[in-house]
Amino acid sequence: MCLLIEEPLLDAYFYEGDLLLAAVNAPASAWALLPELGARLRAVITTLPEVMVAGLPRGAAEDLACFVARLESPTPSDCCLRCWSRPRACRTPSPAPT
Template sequence: MDLLLHLDRTLDELDPPRWPEPAADATRLVRTVHALRRVPLRELGAADLRTLVSQQVALPYVVPLAVRLLVDDPLLDAYFYPGDLLLTTVNVPATVWDLLPQLAKELRTVASALPESAYADLPRDAAREIARFVSWCRLG
């Protein structure tokens, strides 16, 4: 998939069916995710991508955007803490990485190059989760 061809389109267009409006009593997260599906891909920011990836929404379209940001800044603070987008992205299901093997290799390269000091400000299990992703990529 050539992502550049799709940057002016929304997830509702690319990942049918279009989602209906959220229920009136929907949570803030649900309302946010529904709204993000209507935003052109080029306008999605790091926090938007973190939200979509963590909620596993249209991953074949949002993971490439996340990896593109992570290659430039692996410890990007998308919303909660430095490295939150990385940690969310390495936890994407293996079936998605099977569709995007080159991106998995790129992210593995970035993740495996992190110095041990980079883990100091990440959540407790971050090193283990990143190491699991790196090991899985080596096997794949």
């Protein structure tokens, strides 16, 4: 985790940022056990330059935003409900409010 905090777009094996995306897509229950690390990772994600996030695979920006929203809010109001329980589902846009 220290490496990820220091270099969030670390290329662990497949592509730049793969470790970061694996971490943010871990179940919320896992992050509930590590609130301090989650907060540190959230801080790192929020400071990533937009150009770096744009270079990640399709859907990565949404995964990152969902992770940040999940940790910032005790309720799913800041993140789609599907994402709240399964981060990968956040790639599907929520229906527009009526």
